[in-house]
Amino acid sequence: xxxxxxxxxxxxxxxxxxxxxxxxxxxxxxxxxxxxxxxxxxxxxxxxxxxxxxxxxxxxxxxxxxxxxxxxxxxxxxxxxxxxxxxxxxxxxxxxxxxxxxxxxxxxxxxxxxxxxxxxxxxxxxxxxxxxxxxxxxxxxxxxxxxxxxxxxxxxxxxxxxxxxxxxxxxxxxxxxxxxxxxxxxxxxxxxxxxxxxxxxxxxxxxxxxxxxxxxxxxxxxxxxxxxxxxxxxxxxxxxxxxxxxxxxxxxxxxxxxxxxxxxxxxxxxxxxxxxxxxxxxxxxxx
Numbered sequence: 215x216x217x218x219x220x221x222x223x224x225x226x227x228x229x230x231x232x233x234x235x236x237x238x239x240x241x242x243x244x245x246x247x248x249x250x251x252x253x254x255x256x257x258x259x260x261x262x263x264x265x266x267x268x269x270x271x272x273x274x275x276x277x278x279x280x281x282x283x284x285x286x287x288x289x290x291x292x293x294x295x296x297x298x299x300x301x302x303x304x305x306x307x308x309x310x311x312x313x314x315x316x317x318x319x320x321x322x323x324x325x326x327x328x329x330x331x332x333x334x335x336x337x338x339x340x341x342x343x344x345x346x347x348x349x350x351x352x353x354x355x356x357x358x359x360x361x362x363x364x365x366x367x368x369x370x371x372x373x374x375x376x377x378x379x380x381x382x383x384x385x386x387x388x389x390x391x392x393x394x395x396x397x398x399x400x401x402x403x404x405x406x407x408x409x410x411x412x413x414x415x416x417x418x419x420x421x422x423x424x425x426x427x428x429x430x431x432x433x434x435x436x437x438x439x440x441x442x443x444x445x446x447x448x449x450x451x452x453x454x455x456x457x458x459x460x461x462x463x464x465x466x467x468x469x470x471x472x473x474x475x476x477x478x479x480x481x482x483x484x485x486x487x488x489x490x491x492x493x494x495x496x497x498x499x500x501x
Contacts, residue, residue, distance in 0.1 A: 221326025
């Protein structure tokens with residue numbers, strides 16, 4: 215079966231049916247680019263890992279060993295990515311972790327022109343604002359408060375933006391929040407919550423938007439209100455994470471530069487983020 219995910223056209227017919235279903239549930243989107251990047255996925259044994267120590271990366275509270283060499287990437291012991299004229303993923307059927315899939319597909323999405331952003335994103339009609347900062351800065355709480363105010367939450371922290379067009383999409387299925395935050399900031403959403411995750415957070419389902427949205431503004435906790443160009447560049451790089459291969463680093467650098475030409479970057483605080491978000495959405499909408 216072939217299916218689309220942001221800028222990718224994934225061929226997964228050779229994978230086990232249940233794994234294919236899980237990948238589609240997590241990653242499938244509508245068609246978002248004219249010419250998606252074709253990626254072949256095959257089950258099988260992985261090529262031998264390079265004879266060097268692994269690099270350890272923390273992904274979604276999971277430590278993953280990776281090896282990078284040229285255009286090849288080994289993610290744990292169960293997933294191998296090779297970038298070639300036709301990129302391919304080799305999947306060991308001992309089931310790669312969610313973290314391994316996330317890193318592999320993020321590398322491929324970068325090649326297709328999409329950047330991952332560790333940001334909460336909210337929208338009003340066709341305009342969107344991203345909110346980012348270090349873990350614990352207040353992204354999720356801001357998203358919860360803005361949801362209670364009637365804005366559409368596109369993502370809690372897994373935002374994707376196409377640098378060329380500014381089109382923004384979230385791949386989160388839920389807004390996760392602790393019970394006391396839900397009761398304090400958005401009690402009206404409690405009835406919609408669908409149980410709790412492994413960390414005790416309530417899961418409030420996110421409704422897919424009906425109108426395509428463009429990312430116009432990125433609010434960054436801890437920056438000055440009007441940051442310098444250098445601070446804006448650094449903030450966007452910290453938000454998008456570190457590409458793992460030379461080709462994806464080059465693609466990401468180009469995308470960051472392209473995105474900064476269309477994006478307003480401002481600093482924010484917990485006290486000001488709600489007002490700033492609503493102000494920027496109204497300003498962009500009026501413009």
